[in-house]
Amino acid sequence: MSAEIRQLEPQGLWNKFADLNAVPRPSKKEERVIEFMKNFGNSLNLETIEDEVGNVIIKKPATSGMEDRKTVVMQSHLDMVHQKNNDTVFDFETQGIDMFVEGDWVKAKGTTLGADNGLGVATIMAILESNTIEHPAIEALFTIDEETGMTGAMGLKGGMLDGDILLNLDTEEDDEIGVGCAGGVDVTATRSYKQESVSESHLGYQIVVKGLQGGHSGMQIHEGLGNANKIMNRLLFNGFEKYGLRISEIDGGSLRNAIPRESQAKVAIEKSNEDNFLSETKSLAAAIQLEYKTMEPDLKVEINPMELPNQVMELGVQESLIKAIYAALNGVYRMSPDIPDLVETSNNIARILVKDGQIKIGCLTRSSVESSKWDLADALRSAFELAGCDVTYSGDYPGWKPNMDSDILKVMVPLYKELNNGEEPHVAACHAGLECGILGTNYPEMDMISFGPNIRGAHSPDERAQISSVQKYWNYVLEILKRIPKK
Incomplete structure (x- = not known):
């Protein structure tokens, strides 16, 4: 794995992505990445839970001055799609992803990159590890098997989370704010x-x-x-x-x-x-x-x-x-x-x-x-x-029905415009299966939103993540956390 990935900004996020991509994590075979996440949470002395289906929840208290804000669930899935070119010799069950930088893009050599949804996981990890980022109380939810059945989201029981707002970091256009998705x-x-x-x-x-x-x-x-x-x-x-x-x-x-x-x-x-x-x-x-x-x-x-x-x-x-x-x-x-x-x-x-x-x-x-x-x-x-x-x-x-009256949407739209010279974000539903619809069955009152950086070619060996977009998205995440509404 190229050391140049670890030098990219924001380094905290890219280093966690490199760490994650060193761990084989095929859908339905997430034992190693589950253990990796539990070890990570425990190393930070944070409350770390594995539920009965294998989802990992790590809870971090609010930083000083943010205790009166609503609790935020930050959610991404641990598994990745395994696809490779016919002429690529690679064993997804034993090898870490071999990444490289090409211009403004991070790519993998002949395989899927795992940016879907590894960049979301890495984002949450970097925030959990940081001692300087301002945030409300966080419940980090890392689900399993999103790509081949969403069994992690389906198996998450009610009562495991106390959060009021869920930020799903699994969208692949950095100007898009997801408010709905397809079922399947x-x-x-x-x-x-x-x-x-x-x-x-x-x-x-x-x-x-x-x-x-x-x-x-x-x-x-x-x-x-x-x-x-x-x-x-x-x-x-x-x-x-x-x-x-x-x-x-x-x-x-x-x-x-x-x-x-x-x-x-x-x-x-x-x-x-x-x-x-x-x-x-x-x-x-x-x-x-x-x-x-x-x-x-x-x-x-x-x-x-x-x-x-x-x-x-x-x-x-x-x-x-x-x-x-x-x-x-x-x-x-x-x-x-x-x-x-x-x-x-x-x-x-x-x-x-x-x-x-x-x-x-x-x-x-x-x-x-x-x-x-x-x-x-x-x-x-x-x-x-x-x-x-x-x-x-x-x-x-199930699908996820859009809620255009969402409180977190009312925070994120003007904030996006503020950070991007007045540019309007694209508020949309997508024709993909996000976990929000499933999670909403046991947490119907939770206010949900989805967003992420630019990822192209997901689910194929052409998958790539845009470096400049990850920087833009990271700054957006940090500002959202600062502006979470009060309880």
Whole structure:
């Protein structure tokens, strides 16, 4: 890890970020980072609690003169999305993130950076450690497993916190003040299929879709980024319709909340159709590349000879599968009629795995409107059930309804303008799953707000944090703490 990160300003924040990024912290495997946070709190002689699901709470009294202010909960999540480039050799479970500075940005070498939400965690740590920062009483809440189910927020019981105001430090635009977010549900389709042997009149090919940007399946779902699973399905559908292509395996995408960057499939094609199949598939690939040339200039489709697969999917199931994937919506389902430019409802076809007689398709459906979320989920279920799949819903979590009469919002908007030469902040709801909606179920009277520094490419190896923006955000945080209203 580059020592140059520790020299950046504000040093307190960047040093804590470097410390944190040395600790492996994949979602659902946060044991090491939980212990790291407990040791940190105890080293400061602060009350430190681990709840029954693994969330860590560290409480710090108000500094002198701030005892009459409302208690503030400062909240961020400990886990990070693990994504790496195919040619990057890296073990997220044993290695710390390898960071470097490039211009005004901090990046990682071939992997996600962990700025989401590590910069929020580091911010809180720096404030807890400081002896000079003015602040009211603080309850630092570090949740687990935000990225793959929000089980930390869901498991936090009422009565653990006494705070009046919650500052969620998990927004990725430094001019944005978040007042609402989308809820979500995982839609998973599964079925088994019989495998059939392939005659010697066939040839084996591997089709690879790669070079896509990927990205956050909520915040970037409207940008027109390519989804490797949908692109692969177009190629397979075309090859089957015209040349009788048979599918042996498909392996596309990875995490539910990341737009799929890569997919690969193993297929068989009749020798007599080989030339036409190759010509047609390359032509279609070129057309798709042309469609995406603005947003996905590095998109590549490879069609490589391989050993003939021993078995392929039974014909009827294969046809139903590729038609169901074609019919299933990916992307924006509905824009909000009430908030300009806000995606209301969307779906990400995140993961497709077809192998050894088993199909599994994983989607993450998001919406700020519960009825619309279930409308889309039911539409997806219908498409997959028509293909003979069993469909389950899991990981359902609520959205966060905006409160435009929020007291902390009335502090933060004029303060932002004061610090930024009169510039108006963008007060908005976002199409991502923040923990505020879930936390609000057990703490309905808590006044909540979300903000953070500029982070780009979250959930992808292109993730980067803007140094100048972190400085701007840090100054904002310190001033907010000074202006917390009295009890």
